[in-house]
Amino acid sequence: MTFAARAGRQPRRARAALLAAGALVAVAACASLGGGGDALVLGLAVPLTDGKGAPDVYGVRSRMGAELAVEELNAAGAFGGRTLALRVVDDKGSPTTALAAADSLVNDPRVLAVVGHVYSGATIAAAQKYDGSLPAVATSATSPEISKLGGWIFRVASSDSANAVALAGAAHGMGRRVAVLYSNDDYGQGLARNFASALRAAGGAVAAMDPFLEDTPDFRPYLLRMKARGIDLVFVAGLQEPAARAITQAQQVGLAARFLGGDGIEGLAGMGARYDGTAVGVLFHGQMSDSARAFVARYRARYKEDPDSQSALAYDAVRLLAGALRAGHRDPAAIRQWLEGVGAERGSPAFEGVAGRVAFDQNGDPVNKRFTMGVIRGGGIVLPEAAR
Known part of the structure; x- marks a missing residue:
């Protein structure tokens, strides 16, 4: 996905998310969710606002998916008495702002890894800051150029x-x-x-x-x-x-x-x-699998609307990184090494996400990640198999 959604008419299904997130956007530059002083902290780098200060639907919905993952993990006691927290930074979908956002995360000693960025241009710009310092798992950034960014950048979306x-x-x-x-x-x-x-x-x-x-x-x-x-x-x-x-x-x-x-x-x-x-x-559809349908039900119960690809991919990225934390890896270099082995012959098992299976190749790209074709009809996207 590219830099940023510009201000203008938003789809009906996104308006509720934008309204509900209005208060969150105002404090997003340095917000955290879910932790105290002993929290395990992930950075969340998303475009919550565009260049004109209006909410960016892609980033807002990415944050919603990430926060649902954190809430579920903490409720399940996934980290042995510790909690998971997000440090949220607004990259505004801009490569320049993304560079500054990445710098702030790299220089925060609490941050162990990053979920983001959402847009390809922002991811490419930020990669130079993360290299050698923080592993980052991009969500819906799909540019083929991301495959060339080095060993600290991974993504849960398939390349274009x-x-x-x-x-x-x-x-x-x-x-x-x-x-x-x-x-x-x-x-x-x-x-x-x-x-x-x-x-x-x-x-x-x-x-x-x-x-x-x-x-x-x-x-x-x-x-x-x-x-x-x-x-x-x-x-x-x-x-x-x-x-x-x-x-x-x-x-x-x-x-x-x-x-x-x-x-x-x-x-x-x-x-x-x-x-x-x-x-x-x-990159995600609510009818693509049983786990996708279950995620839709949980997301709908939490937010009173259906998720989209941004919500699902951010949710998966948080849970993927949580796998490294649950395996006892609590520093950036160890988390990066664990990510490299996801789905590898001598590494950890492939990650089964709501948006499909993730096993990384040597470029940090998911191997054979599902990409689903559908047709817009009646206010939704209908899959061919659903029409038969």
Whole structure:
């Protein structure tokens, strides 16, 4: 996922989270949850606000998932009389702010490891601070560049180099003339490049490829060219707000093409019926497994709404790191070494998370992590197997 969701219309299913989190955002820069002086402390680096000070739905929901994990672990007495706590820092989805946030966590001797960051650009920027000091488990950061960041960065989301294969496979069966709109940042560039390569390998081709900025207001020049070229499928490598504008304007100019996107456009499912029929690849779905369904029930009981990929991945990242703590590893270097062995032949067992199984390769990427294709319908994302 890319830098940050900008201010603007949020999906209906996210509004409750933003309202409930309003008070939390105000104190998030140095907040802690769940511990006293003997607490085991994890950093939580998420974009709680955007560059204009408005709540960022991706970060808010990531915090909600992380806090639910901490509450459950502490209630179960998972740490032999000690408690788990979060030190929350707001990276604002900005590489510059992420660098400062990472520096503050590295220089806090209480912090043993980090959950975060959420966005690819923030993760890439912060990695230089964590290297050699703190292990960090990114949540929904999917840029292929993260695989090159060294031995202190791990992630629970699959790389877009892998996700693009599933997305290209779906595209190959949906359209004959495919165009790509991509956000001109780490997430969008990487996803678009890997999608185009995977589509060629599947026997297809990209007929047009155009970049956009997150706040691009008017996609109609792109869309009119696509209409003239007979484009019947548009792949969006970006976030939900610009995707929403592009889909709305496509309908206005009479471009009769389907739209497809990755996890960045997941939130379109709660933004109205006009987005029905949009295909989307997601990192988590509440019907993907029994453990996912059980997590949805617990999350709904706690927050009175359903979780999304950000909630689930942050929840998994906390519980993954808790595994190292429960195994007795209480310093950053030992935790990093334990993470390297997750799922390895002579390491610890693979981690079974609510968003799927995690076993790390030599780059800190999860091996064969599940990436699920669905279709937006009726205010939700319907999996193909659910429709049969």
